[in-house]
Amino acid sequence: MYKVKVYVTLRESVLDPQGTAVKQSLHTMNYQEVQDVRIGKYMELTIEKADRNIEEVVNELCTRLLANPVIEDYRYEIEECVAQ
Amino acid sequence: MYKVKVYVTLRESVLDPQGTAVKQSLHTMNYQEVQDVRIGKYMELTIEKADRNIEEVVNELCTRLLANPVIEDYRYEIEECVAQ
Numbered sequence: 141m142y143k144v145k146v147y148v149t150l151r152e153s154v155l156d157p158q159g160t161a162v163k164q165s166l167h168t169m170n171y172q173e174v175q176d177v178r179i180g181k182y183m184e185l186t187i188e189k190a191d192r193n194i195e196e197v198v199n200e201l202c203t204r205l206l207a208n209p210v211i212e213d214y215r216y217e218i219e220e221c222v223a224q
Numbered sequence: 225m226y227k228v229k230v231y232v233t234l235r236e237s238v239l240d241p242q243g244t245a246v247k248q249s250l251h252t253m254n255y256q257e258v259q260d261v262r263i264g265k266y267m268e269l270t271i272e273k274a275d276r277n278i279e280e281v282v283n284e285l286c287t288r289l290l291a292n293p294v295i296e297d298y299r300y301e302i303e304e305c306v307a308q
Binding site: 141147148169174176178180182183185186187189190197201204205 | 225246249267289
């Protein structure tokens with residue numbers, strides 16, 4: 141069994157209105173030291189061992205569903221663990 | 225200047241309908257090996273150095289705005305970097 145952590149972030153060149161809104165809220169709350177906020181997604185997947193290479197599967201999941209490769213980048217960490 | 229990465233996840237005991245929906249989509253797409261999906265938030269903050277301890281500031285940001293401590297857990301990584 142694998143525990144896979146996937147991080148999806150907007151590409152640098154893409155505007156992040158959600159991040160801007162959070163930054164403005166923080167400024168309103170008097171945290172002037174916050175200069176920038178970018179918001180992304182974090183996903184934890186539990187995947188069973190199969191015949192296929194796990195990295196290949198995860199890349200496919202990311203490009204086909206979890207991330208939009210046009211505007212988002214993704215990275216992942218795979219951790220193998222023993223089934224209980 | 226600090227680069228802070230914040231990970232916000234739903235507590236184990238809280239249902240994650242978004243994760244369940246993604247899992248079902250993956251099953252429909254024939255990725256039967258995916259057993260579980262949990263979805264969280266990932267945030268990158270750029271924070272200027274101030275008089276206060278950075279960890280204290282980040283904990284405050286998380287509990288006051290970025291996470292809902294009733295249903296969510298958070299963890300963070302702080303990286304100090306030289307301003308350009």
